[in-house]
Amino acid sequence: MNRIAATFARLKAAGEKAMIPFITAGDPHPNLTVDLMHGLVDGGADIIELGIPFSDPMADGPVIQRASERALVHKVGLRDVLAMVKTFRQSNQTTPVVLMGYLNPVHVIGYPQFARLAADAGVDGVLTVDCPPEEAVELSAALEAVNLDPVFLIAPTTPEARVREIARLARGYVYYVSLKGVTGAGNLDIGDVARKIAALRQFIEVPIGVGFGIRDAETTRAIAGTADAVVVGSRLVQEIESATPETAREQLTRLVATLKAATR
């Protein structure tokens, strides 16, 4: 069993849902990322989604755009991100790490080569936002060949036929985008999400995570009522923005702890 499956199995046995924080690798400084990852785990993170900085983050709102920009000031590339994961793995062999980003930085390395490097670094899953299943055949095959999970998005606009197709291809978990919009938007409708998750369960066997627009413990609790995992990104990135390099880790740990408590 890989780390993602093991994590969901452990949580299920404990009657908990997964808390998945997102931060962008290299934000605010590449030297801090591994430390911040450990800080997320200290707060109770079950899985870490680590953003790959990209110059043109089309699916992201201003907060995560700024995180990418801060990382790119230091020229953080995907190979640097993999090196960070490798360092993280030296002292953490249990918390799954899922890379999240855009396809081009992966494409430029080449899918099989990237998959090997990612597996070697200790990555567990990969979500490329701008690569829907139609275009993901080669990348998914390369990832699965080294036992990495290709994680796919499902949106409120995804029709049933596509949901079935995504269900067939998904590994690890699927990520349900809770609203029509970019990351960090404010138009989340909890009732709507709950209904949608219930409908998705008919087709989807892997755990269902929900993200985009979840900002606090109260919403986390509500979403955790139906979903298997709750992803929080922009709110954590804002915490990094408001912190100093000295306080960032501690602030993240505290915030994740309140969110994790809402998934128990």
Next chain:
Amino acid sequence: MSQYDFPDARGHFGPFGGVYVAETLMAALDELKAEYARAKADPAFWQEFNYELKHFVGRPSPVYHAKRWSELLGGAQVYLKREDLNHTGAHKINNAIGQALLARRMGKKRVIAETGAGQHGVATATVAARYGMECVVYMGAEDIKRQAPNVFRMKLLGATVVPVESGSKTLKDALNEAMRDWVTNIDSTFYILGTAAGPHPYPMLVRDFVSVIGEEAKVQMPEMIGRQPDVVMACVGGGSNAIGTFYPYIDVPGVRLLGVEPAGDGLETGRHAAPLASNAPVGVLHGSRSYLMQDENGQIIETHSISAGLDYPGVGPEHSWLKDSGRADYVAVTDAEALAAFHDCCRLEGIIPALESSHALAQAVKLAPTMAKDQAILVTLSGRGDKDINTVAGLMGLTL
């Protein structure tokens, strides 16, 4: 010669094109694809499209023999396809009308667009006014500075112009922001994409709507000179005026297709926006796979061109395919060369060309003298240069 038949059902031109977007947009793109398939088979749709092109745009646009210039160059005869004479002053209106008619068929009351030089923004604002639609145009803050007259035109036409402050503050960033708007307002909004790039079906439908350029020329050239030209040329930003010129000629043997990209300060300086001519690697941006200016980490490189409409790191996927298949060639001319051609065109022919189009003209200046006097070059003059007079004055050290 086998029939050229691209893209395939999933939007691929060989290894290029495709649909590389976030899941939220997939259903909308499928809907657009389905609606376009219905429209394409509906004679009433084309009847209305052609009516608009004739009565609102003023088509057909003439082909004009640039006689004095040709004589001076001393080689091939240069003919200009006058898209500058279209209503709103560029080829962009052809595409904007086609997409607005699709939007209306789909019941969308709000349209959005990205714009670089402002020509596509003006075209979209124009058709939105004409069809009574709400219109929001995203434009890089840098481009808003260089294209002030077009910004005001859009406002006069009732559009909201949103300055984009992210990234390089140019066309690619405007496209990012338009995508973000679209994903947020997917139910109410039609995205009128301004060039032959983006996710399928955009490169195909933009091509189809702009192909009126080449279709007309194919009839006009034999009327003028008794045959088709030896070379057909156009400038390439995202590639819409070029593909609109080339597409009807792809299956015509003996006609050389030549795309002209902006070399900025010179290809060797790295400060340009010429992914094809500079042999950039293949990448994925804005919904499709194509040649793309990027660094070793796959980050998109900031581009440079004197012309805002060509200042884009990618290129429509069909041009990548035409390059690889050898059917078209792509070269680049510098800012300085384009500017010289701009002035020549003003003085010798009495036409103020857009800076974008001046790139194609500059290549004709290089090519014509190497050809025989009885040969013919057709250059698509994609737009007029009224919007550029502030930029050119600035370069001459003047303020207007």
